[in-house]
Every structure is written in C-alpha cells, then in structure tokens.
Amino acid sequence: MLKGRHLIEPRDFSLEELDEIFALAEDIIKNEKDYLDKCRGKLLASLFYEPSTRTRFSFESAMYRLGGQVVGFSEAASSSVSKGESVADTIKTIACYSDIAVMRHPKEGAPLLASQNTDMPIINAGDGGHQHPTQTLTDLLTIRILKKDLSNHTIGLCGDLKFGRTVHSLVKAMKRYLNINFVFISPEELQIPDYIKDDLQENSYYETESLDEVIDKLDILYMTRVQKERFFNEEDYVRLKDSYILTNEKLKNSKEDLIIMHPLPRVNEIAVEVDRDKRAVYFDQAKFGMYVRMALILKLLGVE
Amino acid sequence: MLKGRHLIEPRDFSLEELDEIFALAEDIIKNEKDYLDKCRGKLLASLFYEPSTRTRFSFESAMYRLGGQVVGFSEAASSSVSKGESVADTIKTIACYSDIAVMRHPKEGAPLLASQNTDMPIINAGDGGHQHPTQTLTDLLTIRILKKDLSNHTIGLCGDLKFGRTVHSLVKAMKRYLNINFVFISPEELQIPDYIKDDLQENSYYETESLDEVIDKLDILYMTRVQKERFFNEEDYVRLKDSYILTNEKLKNSKEDLIIMHPLPRVNEIAVEVDRDKRAVYFDQAKFGMYVRMALILKLLGVE
Amino acid sequence: MLKGRHLIEPRDFSLEELDEIFALAEDIIKNEKDYLDKCRGKLLASLFYEPSTRTRFSFESAMYRLGGQVVGFSEAASSSVSKGESVADTIKTIACYSDIAVMRHPKEGAPLLASQNTDMPIINAGDGGHQHPTQTLTDLLTIRILKKDLSNHTIGLCGDLKFGRTVHSLVKAMKRYLNINFVFISPEELQIPDYIKDDLQENSYYETESLDEVIDKLDILYMTRVQKERFFNEEDYVRLKDSYILTNEKLKNSKEDLIIMHPLPRVNEIAVEVDRDKRAVYFDQAKFGMYVRMALILKLLGVE
Numbered sequence: 001m002l003k004g005r006h007l008i009e010p011r012d013f014s015l016e017e018l019d020e021i022f023a024l025a026e027d028i029i030k031n032e033k034d035y036l037d038k039c040r041g042k043l044l045a046s047l048f049y050e051p052s053t054r055t056r057f058s059f060e061s062a063m064y065r066l067g068g069q070v071v072g073f074s075e076a077a078s079s080s081v082s083k084g085e086s087v088a089d090t091i092k093t094i095a096c097y098s099d100i101a102v103m104r105h106p107k108e109g110a111p112l113l114a115s116q117n118t119d120m121p122i123i124n125a126g127d128g129g130h131q132h133p134t135q136t137l138t139d140l141l142t143i144r145i146l147k148k149d150l151s152n153h154t155i156g157l158c159g160d161l162k163f164g165r166t167v168h169s170l171v172k173a174m175k176r177y178l179n180i181n182f183v184f185i186s187p188e189e190l191q192i193p194d195y196i197k198d199d200l201q202e203n204s205y206y207e208t209e210s211l212d213e214v215i216d217k218l219d220i221l222y223m224t225r226v227q228k229e230r231f232f233n234e235e236d237y238v239r240l241k242d243s244y245i246l247t248n249e250k251l252k253n254s255k256e257d258l259i260i261m262h263p264l265p266r267v268n269e270i271a272v273e274v275d276r277d278k279r280a281v282y283f284d285q286a287k288f289g290m291y292v293r294m295a296l297i298l299k300l301l302g303v304e
Numbered sequence: 305m306l307k308g309r310h311l312i313e314p315r316d317f318s319l320e321e322l323d324e325i326f327a328l329a330e331d332i333i334k335n336e337k338d339y340l341d342k343c344r345g346k347l348l349a350s351l352f353y354e355p356s357t358r359t360r361f362s363f364e365s366a367m368y369r370l371g372g373q374v375v376g377f378s379e380a381a382s383s384s385v386s387k388g389e390s391v392a393d394t395i396k397t398i399a400c401y402s403d404i405a406v407m408r409h410p411k412e413g414a415p416l417l418a419s420q421n422t423d424m425p426i427i428n429a430g431d432g433g434h435q436h437p438t439q440t441l442t443d444l445l446t447i448r449i450l451k452k453d454l455s456n457h458t459i460g461l462c463g464d465l466k467f468g469r470t471v472h473s474l475v476k477a478m479k480r481y482l483n484i485n486f487v488f489i490s491p492e493e494l495q496i497p498d499y500i501k502d503d504l505q506e507n508s509y510y511e512t513e514s515l516d517e518v519i520d521k522l523d524i525l526y527m528t529r530v531q532k533e534r535f536f537n538e539e540d541y542v543r544l545k546d547s548y549i550l551t552n553e554k555l556k557n558s559k560e561d562l563i564i565m566h567p568l569p570r571v572n573e574i575a576v577e578v579d580r581d582k583r584a585v586y587f588d589q590a591k592f593g594m595y596v597r598m599a600l601i602l603k604l605l606g607v608e
Numbered sequence: 609m610l611k612g613r614h615l616i617e618p619r620d621f622s623l624e625e626l627d628e629i630f631a632l633a634e635d636i637i638k639n640e641k642d643y644l645d646k647c648r649g650k651l652l653a654s655l656f657y658e659p660s661t662r663t664r665f666s667f668e669s670a671m672y673r674l675g676g677q678v679v680g681f682s683e684a685a686s687s688s689v690s691k692g693e694s695v696a697d698t699i700k701t702i703a704c705y706s707d708i709a710v711m712r713h714p715k716e717g718a719p720l721l722a723s724q725n726t727d728m729p730i731i732n733a734g735d736g737g738h739q740h741p742t743q744t745l746t747d748l749l750t751i752r753i754l755k756k757d758l759s760n761h762t763i764g765l766c767g768d769l770k771f772g773r774t775v776h777s778l779v780k781a782m783k784r785y786l787n788i789n790f791v792f793i794s795p796e797e798l799q800i801p802d803y804i805k806d807d808l809q810e811n812s813y814y815e816t817e818s819l820d821e822v823i824d825k826l827d828i829l830y831m832t833r834v835q836k837e838r839f840f841n842e843e844d845y846v847r848l849k850d851s852y853i854l855t856n857e858k859l860k861n862s863k864e865d866l867i868i869m870h871p872l873p874r875v876n877e878i879a880v881e882v883d884r885d886k887r888a889v890y891f892d893q894a895k896f897g898m899y900v901r902m903a904l905i906l907k908l909l910g911v912e
Binding site: 064 | 702
Binding site for chain 1: 358
C-alpha cells in the first residue's frame with residue numbers, strides 16, 4: 001500500500017511496490033487519455049530550494065498531465081526561507097494548502113526532516129549530493145520497458161563513478177534484481193567507492209579503465225559526466241576526459257540491442273552524432289521520467 | 305454587493321460584508337467539492353513585488369481549488385518593473401489578461417494606486433509595513449469558527465505590539481464586535497502605540513509586561529514575533545525575548561478552551577512542544593486563511 | 609498548413625497564413641467561451657531566459673484561457689542553463705514534457721537553433737534586439753480590427769526608429785499590404801536605417817523630424833520610446849525627447865478616426881492625459897496581443 005507514503009531514498013519501496021509503480025507507468029503510456037482528469041482538484045507543492053529545470057519540469061508536467069495543479073518556487077530566494085522559519089514549520093504550513101509535495105534542497109536530510117513533520121506525502125527530488133530517488137525510478141523504468149526485464153543484464157557504468165550519486169543509487173537498485181553483471185568503467189581517480197563494491201557479490205562486477213575493452217559485452221551502457229572540478233589539475237582532466245567521450249567510432253563493436261542511457265544534462269561526454277543512433281535512448285529516458293513520476297504521484301495520493 | 309470591489313484596507317468592508325464572506329468560507333469548508341469548478345476560465349494575477357511564499361501559496365492554492373488559473377511573479381526582479389513602467393500602466397496591462405489580481409509591494413500605497421487605475425478587483429496582500437487585510441480576515445474567520453462567535457471574548461496580544469501591523473489591524477477589526485476585552489502583553493519598549501489605544505474605550509483594554517499575570521483570563525492568545533532588529537542592543541533582546549516565549553509550563557493556568565493563534569512564520573516565540581497541545585491552532589489558522597481567500601475571490605469576482 | 613510549424617521571424621508566415629490566424633483570433637474574441645477547453649491536456653513550455661512580464665503573461669494567459677497548462681521559468685538564473693547544457697539538448701528534453709514552447713533569449717538566433725532541434729513548435733518571443741514576431745502579429749491584428757483592413761493606410765512611426773526592432777518588423781510586415789504610406793518621424797540621430805528604406809518603394813515613405821508637420825495626415829500613429837541610453841549626452845536627450853512626447857495639444861489637428869498605438873511599456877512618451885482619448889488604443893492592443901497568441905497556439909498545435 002503506497003497511499004500516504006513518502007519517497008526519500010530509492011530503497012524506501014519494496015520490489016513489489018516498485019513493480020506496482022512501473023506497471024502503472026506503462027499503463028499511462030498506453031492509455032494517457034484515461035489519466036487526464038485523475039488528479040483534478042489536487043495540488044502539488046513544488047519546492048525547489050535550488051534550481052533544477054529538468055527535474056522540476058518533469059514533476060510539474062507529470063501533475064499537469066494528470067489534471068492536477070502546482071504551487072511552488074524554483075529557488076530559495078523567492079521563498080520565505082529568509083525569514084528564518086524551520087523546514088518543519090514550512091512543510092506543516094504548506095500541507096495546509098497542498099496534497100503532495102516534491103522537494104529539492106541543498107542540505108542532505110531536509111526532505112527526510114520534512115517527511116517526519118507531516119502526513120502529506122513528500123518526494124525527495126535531490127538533497128545535496130545525497131539521494132535522488134526518482135532518477136533511479138526513471139532508470140529502472142527505462143530498462144524495464146526497453147529491455148523487457150530488469151533481470152539478466154550486463155550493465156556498464158562509465159565516467160565519474162566516485163562522486164556520481166546517480167550511479168551509486170542505480171547500482172544499489174539493480175543489485176536487487178537477478179543475474180546482473182556490473183562493469184565499472186572509469187579513470188583510476190574516479191573509481192566506484194569500496195562501500196558500494198563491498199555490497200556486491202564478488203563475481204558480479206568487473207572494473208576497467210577502458211571502455212573499448214568491454215563495449216562488445218554490454219547490454220546497457222550508462223554514461224555520466226566527468227566533471228572538470230573533480231580533478232586536481234587541467235592536464236589530468238584533458239588526458240582523461242577524451243577516453244570517456246562516447247562516439248560512433250567507439251560504438252563500432254557494441255551489440256545491436258545495446259541501450260545507451262544518460263541522466264542528462266550532458267555536456268560533451270556523448271558526441272552529438274550518437275543521438276541519431278537508434279540505441280541512444282537518453283531522451284526517451286527523460287520522457288519515461290515524466291511517466292514514472294505520474295505513476296508515483298497517483299500511487300502516493302491513492303488515486304485510482 | 306462585493307462584486308468588482310477592491311480590498312485594500314481591512315476596514316474596506318462592512319460587518320455585514322465580512323459576515324457574507326465568512327459564511328461563504330464556512331460553506332466551502334463543508335462542501336469543498338461543490339466549488340471545484342466555480343472559477344473555471346478565470347485568471348488570477350499574482351503580483352508579488354517582494355517574496356512571500358506563505359501568502360502567495362495561500363492565494364494561489366485558493367484559486368486552484370476553485371478551478372481557476374494563475375499568472376504571476378514572485379519577486380520584482382523577474383518582472384518588467386526594471387523597465388521603469390508605472391504601477392498604473394502595469395495594472396492596466398495586466399487587466400487585459402486577468403480577471404482579478406493580488407498584489408504584495410514593498411511600497412505603502414502601491415495596491416491602492418493600482419486599484420484606482422482599473423476596474424479589475426485588486427486585493428492587497430501586504431504593502432510595506434502598512435496593511436495586510438487578508439491576514440485580518442484569516443484571524444477573524446479563525447475566531448468565528450473556533451470560538452463560535454466574534455463577540456464576547458478576552459483576547460491577549462503578546463509580543464511586539466509596537467511594530468506588528470498584524471496586531472494593529474486585528475485590534476481595529478475586533479473592536480467592531482461586542483464586548484471584546486483586549487489584553488496587551490509586551491515589554492515596555494514594544495508597547496502598543498497610543499493612537500491604537502486612543503481608539504478603544506477606556507475600560508476595554510489592559511496593559512501588562514507579564515504573560516503569567518493574565519494567562520488564566522484569556523479566551524484567545526495571539527502570539528507575535530519579537531524581532532531582534534527592533535532592539536537597540538543584544539542584552540535587551542536576550543533579557544526580554546524569553547519572557548515572551550510560550551511553553552507548556554506557561555500555559556499551565558490557562559483556560560481549557562483557550563485558542564493560541566499566530567500569523568506565522570514563527571521563529572522561536574512558541575516552543576515546538578506547544579504544537580501538540582490541542583489549543584494550539586496556528587496551523588488550522590493557516591488553513592482557514594486559504595478558505596477565506598477562496599470566499600473573497602468568489603465574492604469579488606461575483607461568482608455564485 | 610500551420611500545424612507543427614515554428615514562428616521565428618515575422619515573415620515565416622505567408623499573407624494567407626496570417627489571415628488564417630487573424631480570422632481565428634477574431635472568432636475567439638467573439639466566442640471566447642467556445643475555446644475554454646480547446647487545449648485541455650496540452651502543455652506550453654514558457655522559456656524566458658530574460659525577464660519580460662508583459663510578454664510572458666500574455667502567452668501564459670493565452671494558454672490558460674484555452675484550458676491548457678504551462679511549465680516554465682522567468683529568468684535564466686532559475687533554469688539549468690548554469691550547468692552548461694546546450695540549447696539543443698535543453699529543447700530536446702523539454703519536448704519530452706511539453707507540446708509547444710515559447711522562448712525569449714538574450715542571444716540572437718537561440719530560438720532558431722531550438723527550432724532546428726525539435727519537432728515541437730517553437731515560438732520566438734524575442735531574441736536579443738533581433739526579432740519579436742508576436743508583437744508584429746499583435747500590431748497587425750490591432751490594425752485589422754480597428755481599421756477594418758490592413759491595406760490603404762498612412763501610418764506614422766514616431767520616436768527611436770533606428771534601434772527599435774518593433775518598428776523595423778512592423779514596416780517589413782506592413783509593406784506586404786496594398787497602398788501603405790509610411791511616415792517616419794524621428795530626430796536625425798534616430799532615423800530609420802537605410803536597409804529598411806531600401807526595401808520600400810521610393811514614393812511610399814516620407815521622413816521628418818516634426819510630428820506637428822504630419823499629424824493631420826495620419827490614419828495610424830505608432831509611438832515608441834526614445835531611450836536615454838541611446839544618446840551620447842544628456843543635453844541631446846533632454847532637447848529631443850520633448851518633441852516626441854504625445855500630448856492632447858499635439859493631437860489637436862489629427863483625424864477623428866486616427867488610432868494611437870504603442871508596444872508598451874511606455875515611460876513618458878505618451879502623456880497619461882492621452883489615455884482618456886478614445887483614439888488611444890494601446891491597452892486594447894495589449895488585449896489583442898493575448899488573442900492573437902491564443903490563435904497562434906491553436907494553429908501551431910493543429911487544434912480545431
């Protein structure tokens with residue numbers, strides 16, 4: 001039963017509950033018109049304490065496409081934060097007006113704190129570098145739809161595996177499914193942290209610095225950004241970044257039914273030429289993100 | 305007849321007109337579903353020249369819950385103010401697109417000026433330290449619903465009574481009802497101004513520095529913030545503020561049917577432990593604020 | 609066929625296509641209630657990379673009055689631009705959520721670039737000092753409705769004719785109609801550029817520094833701002849600006865059926881006293897701007 005629940009961490013929901021959400025998302029995609037009025041009279045509070053056009057648009061569009069409405073702010077400056085009110089009081093007040101809230105906050109734990117002070121469902125849309133659970137739902141739905149199943153895949157994760165919360169969450173989520181092989185592709189400086197690996201079965205992952213070495217074995221390639229500010233010096237950055245830019249050339253030996261994912265925004269880690277390859281699914285992924293948020297809103301509101 | 309009128313000052317409406325609004329608000333609370341489409345096709349312009357999440361959310365939620373729509377801005381920076389246009393021209397233009405407008409403005413008199421330049425109903429949502437009439441409507445509705453009547457009460461007002469416009473407006477509004485006793489509780493430095501007292505009958509108010517002295521006599525306790533920046537020095541502030549922080553301890557001798565109100569946001573003038581006391585009604589008050597704004601919008605638009 | 613098209617420059621549409629839009633706008637004005645649900649379930653992305661309350665309100669009101677919804681931002685700061693994403697990627701992502709987009713951008717060509725990267729209709733709402741085609745549509749609809757016809761007029765354009773993109777676009781648009789005489793009224797320093805005149809037939813325009821000289825001959829007077837920052841020194845500005853401020857006195861000899869237009873916002877180039885003259889139509893013009901945008905949205909979405 002998801003009605004009235006919060007979503008703060010990707011693993012707040014059981015596999016069965018995730019299945020419920022994904023099945024609903026798939027039905028919305030098939031029968032979008034049937035959902036046009038489902039949230040009539042319902043109000044989503046869209047609380048973005050730091051800007052994130054992409055995530056905000058995705059949530060707000062989701063609510064609008066269900067016939068609901070949105071009140072919100074898109075940066076802390078235009079909110080009453082400046083008056084020194086606690087997150088607890090803010091959420092208690094907003095719960096007077098709204099039926100469900102989505103919160104992005106620069107401070108880790110803010111959405112959790114909010115959820116502890118209200119019965120209104122709270123969805124974490126990113127708290128600092130910590131959690132961003134609806135990105136993980138998006139990634140899972142994309143794999144489920146495009147690869148038919150969430151089990152039995154070799155998934156390559158490429159780029160900055162050290163700092164990228166998206167990757168960490170996805171690994172933790174995917175290891176709950178059967179027969180998943182992880183291939184971690186990154187420069188030495190940006191390897192996946194030990195505490196993530198410690199959680200995996202020993203023969204279920206493989207680490208490499210070379211995308212070329214493993215590209216032919218992948219069912220899924222999940223690209224992430226290599227951010228300049230992660231490096232100590234410019235030379236290291238320049239030397240390394242090119243190895244992790246995906247091009248048509250690099251894709252030469254890859255499988256026919258590979259899917260190439262990316263959480264977006266991309267800077268230059270996937271060459272624009274790749275967009276035209278039918279295996280490039282990152283914009284579809286963005287669209288699935290909206291649908292999974294529609295399903296999530298419906299479930300948490302208990303709207304049938 | 306409220307259709308087409310503006311609300312600039314709390315006393316723009318007669319007691320009868322207020323009654324009309326409160327009765328409608330009570331009906332909305334009872335039969336909210338009946339109002340879901342009342343403002344279909346109507347547009348509220350939400351003009352916040354300075355940020356106020358709370359008030360803005362309350363108005364916008366009110367309009368959405370009536371099936372209407374909202375266009376607006378939440379700070380002057382993202383408006384065309386910078387182009388040097390007069391408030392008169394701005395409102396004339398906005399009246400081309402909208403059916404009703406709510407305006408918060410840092411300058412006293414800006415909403416009045418706007419109302420003099422258009423037939424579209426204008427609601428003042430706060431102009432500088434001057435007026436904030438829908439807060440007063442909120443306070444009155446809260447008392448009317450929770451105390452069954454707006455007459456025959458002993459109401460304590462506690463905190464900064466010198467600068468708080470909310471308190472000034474509430475006193476002026478309450479004195480129009482029968483048999484109201486005011487108890488002004490504040491440090492000497494923050495006493496209620498003479499011009500407010502001069503307006504009251506001599507035996508209808510009492511001044512004290514001690515909340516403890518009077519707490520057992522109150523039917524209503526209206527708390528306000530003691531703002532640090534009102535004091536000349538830190539010591540005075542530290543010495544005084546604690547006397548005006550409401551705790552469970554301080555409530556020991558109070559009446560069973562007391563109601564504790566606060567316009568919010570609170571900083572620390574009510575201890576969080578008090579929230580669990582059933583007499584603490586400040587979050588209900590916030591909710592009544594949305595309903596009274598729904599009623600106000602309906603009346604000014606002349607929607608039945 | 610306008611369905612699926614973009615509007616980047618005023619002349620993207622043929623005269624026949626403009627006629628189609630204007631005819632629809634006129635029908636909306638007459639039968640507004642019939643259009644209340646036309647865009648139900650449709651989403652407009654309102655992408656304002658620089659603030660423009662007036663234009664933004666006009667577009668968003670247009671969408672709301674058609675029963676559609678809006679997601680958007682009103683300044684670049686609260687968007688993800690800061691993350692270094694290209695306009696192409698931004699628009700591809702937004703197209704995942706929305707059905708149509710309107711874009712204002714400080715950089716010339718940004719809306720064009722966007723339109724080249726998506727099948728979603730893009731409307732240019734101003735790119736730098738370059739193009740602002742819906743202002744031109746607004747001006748044309750105003751003339752068509754208030755003067756019954758877009759041909760056979762003497763139109764005076766007064767003020768800063770050198771830098772005003774609105775004027776340049778209007779001249780280019782009006783010269784497509786029959787028997788239009790242009791009268792360019794400006795200080796020498798702010799004369800209309802040669803490349804605009806070169807495009808006109810020699811005997812179809814007249815230049816003067818004096819509004820008084822020509823006021824009695826005009827069917828339409830289009831006023832624009834004389835911006836202080838266009839002048840090298842304060843003296844020149846002070847000397848010149850007064851000649852180009854419209855007053856009741858200056859209108860003494862004008863035609864009975866003259867219409868006085870202005871793209872707004874006005875600063876002081878039209879005295880407020882003129883507003884009460886029935887020939888002053890600039891606020892009607894703003895209202896027509898909303899209706900022409902309603903028609904445009906319907907046509908580009910292919911909604912009947």
